[in-house]
Amino acid sequence: MEPSRPPECRPAEPGDAAELAGLLDAFNREFDEPTPGPEVLERRLAGLLRDAAVHAIVAGRPAVGLALVTLRPNVWFDGPVGLLDELYVVPDLRRRGLGTSLLEAAEREARRLGAQLMEINVDGEDTDARRFYERHGYACVAPGEPEPDLYYFKDLP
Amino acid sequence: MEPSRPPECRPAEPGDAAELAGLLDAFNREFDEPTPGPEVLERRLAGLLRDAAVHAIVAGRPAVGLALVTLRPNVWFDGPVGLLDELYVVPDLRRRGLGTSLLEAAEREARRLGAQLMEINVDGEDTDARRFYERHGYACVAPGEPEPDLYYFKDLP
Numbered sequence: 308m309e310p311s312r313p314p315e316c317r318p319a320e321p322g323d324a325a326e327l328a329g330l331l332d333a334f335n336r337e338f339d340e341p342t343p344g345p346e347v348l349e350r351r352l353a354g355l356l357r358d359a360a361v362h363a364i365v366a367g368r369p370a371v372g373l374a375l376v377t378l379r380p381n382v383w384f385d386g387p388v389g390l391l392d393e394l395y396v397v398p399d400l401r402r403r404g405l406g407t408s409l410l411e412a413a414e415r416e417a418r419r420l421g422a423q424l425m426e427i428n429v430d431g432e433d434t435d436a437r438r439f440y441e442r443h444g445y446a447c448v449a450p451g452e453p454e455p456d457l458y459y460f461k462d463l464p
Numbered sequence: 465m466e467p468s469r470p471p472e473c474r475p476a477e478p479g480d481a482a483e484l485a486g487l488l489d490a491f492n493r494e495f496d497e498p499t500p501g502p503e504v505l506e507r508r509l510a511g512l513l514r515d516a517a518v519h520a521i522v523a524g525r526p527a528v529g530l531a532l533v534t535l536r537p538n539v540w541f542d543g544p545v546g547l548l549d550e551l552y553v554v555p556d557l558r559r560r561g562l563g564t565s566l567l568e569a570a571e572r573e574a575r576r577l578g579a580q581l582m583e584i585n586v587d588g589e590d591t592d593a594r595r596f597y598e599r600h601g602y603a604c605v606a607p608g609e610p611e612p613d614l615y616y617f618k619d620l621p
Contacts, residue, residue, distance in 0.1 A: 331539060343540075351539050358537055360517065379534040380515055381549065382488060382508050383500075389620070392538060418620045425618050428583075431611025445616040454588025456615040459602040461582050463546070463575045 313405060314367030316412040324352040326370040327363065334395040360387075362420065364412040372396035372405050374413040378422060386421030389413075390428075410443055428458040470562060471524030473569040481509040483527040484520065491552045517544075519577065521569040529553035529562050531570035535577060543578030546570075547585075567600055585615040 328348035366372035378387035485505035492499040523529035535544035
């Protein structure tokens with residue numbers, strides 16, 4: 308892969324499901340998170356990529372990175388709110404601006420679909436990710452507030 | 465209002481939009497957050513309450529509390545992920561378990577709709593809210609991790 312020709316970012320299509328499933332499976336293995344395996348992820352992605360509440364950006368052919376955004380309706384905005392659920396670049400191609408390209412393409416598409424707000428849940432100890440998002444204008448502390456906003460979760464029984 | 469007869473929680477219907485809009489408007493005024501006013505909120509809620517990706521629980525007639533949950537598809541789960549976007553009880557009826565009833569009803573409905581995970585974004589300095597959600601099984605620190613998960617956001621230009 309020539310570093311001088313960065314992989315192009317484009318909207319993902321249902322036919323990208325298998326390659327994106329491989330990336331997400333590798334993503335979670337890299338960070339020791341559980342994964343149901345590429346076959347299950349491919350089946351789910353095939354559905355997600357046909358869902359109007361989801362949009363995905365893919366980098367390269369074959370795919371070497373992806374951004375996955377879900378849009379949900381919200382009472383505080385006329386349009387939807389975007390949530391960046393996944394952002395991944397394969398290890399060999401990191402630190403070349405590909406994450407930035409994916410994030411910017413995801414933001415443009417969310418904006419085009421009417422979103423005025425983008426949200427991301429980030430591990431507090433992932434300082435690389437935090438710096439990356441902060442460099443791109445994201446904040447976890449609202450103006451004038453002393454503490455960051457927190458992401459709480461619970462498995463439903 | 466008799467403290468011995470707590471207001472009943474029930475699924476919200478489109479006809480509840482006006483009362484729920486009044487509650488959400490009061491909610492944001494109480495916490496000095498911007499609000500577009502009850503008329504705009506009512507219009508949006510009328511749409512939200514017809515959206516399959518949204519479910520709301522309302523307490524009392526007239527309404528004295530609400531929980532609003534959005535469901536989004538997610539690649540890590542077969543079913544949707546639930547996000548508690550709003551939980552509000554009028555000031556006079558707090559500390560009587562009504563928030564618990566609303567939260568539990570919202571969780572039951574999300575579970576019935578297939579969600580295995582519920583998420584909530586909480587202001588870090590809102591220790592009352594944090595204690596409330598932690599008492600109900602929510603965590604912002606994943607097992608074995610040193611730092612809480614953070615909620616990042618950005619206004620899209």
